[in-house]
Amino acid sequence: MKIPSVINFTPTGEGVQSSELIGEGLEATGGVTISFSDCMNYGMTRPPQIQVTGRTVQLGGSDFYFADAPEPAGAYPANGYGVKLSLNGQKLFEDSANIAVTEGGGxxxxxxxxxxxALNGSSLNLNARLSCGSYSPCSRAPDHQTGAFKATIRFQLAYD
Structure with missing residues (x-):
């Protein structure tokens, strides 16, 4: 699997206003593309799946969002924000309105x-949205802090 190391929500390098992050939030241009190569069967019978893990938070509702712990004095001080991953209309994978269904991922x-x-030579396109969830304005989130944001998300192909 080949996965981009960074999702850029501001391709022009400009900052994001918190008003853009309310509700569904800001979509990453082009989403996240996972490419598959050198996939061989070796007698596996069940459909493959991708384990998606990382630190998750709830932002004023029941949905989970990926978000690293904020670093108040560090490079990534933002708190009260998260990334929601979803997919729909993919040929080989089931639709999911939110991949992070529990604490720790999905x-x-x-x-x-x-x-x-069947995955060999194909790709999976995920939608990625940066949001402050159901907090409106975003500053209503507990311990809200603006600044640079980071969410470490791991993808692991699993099959048997």
Missing amino acids: VIKAKTGSTIE
């Missing part, structure tokens, strides 16, 4: 009948 499931070999 699973991207391949559609029934999909095999590890």
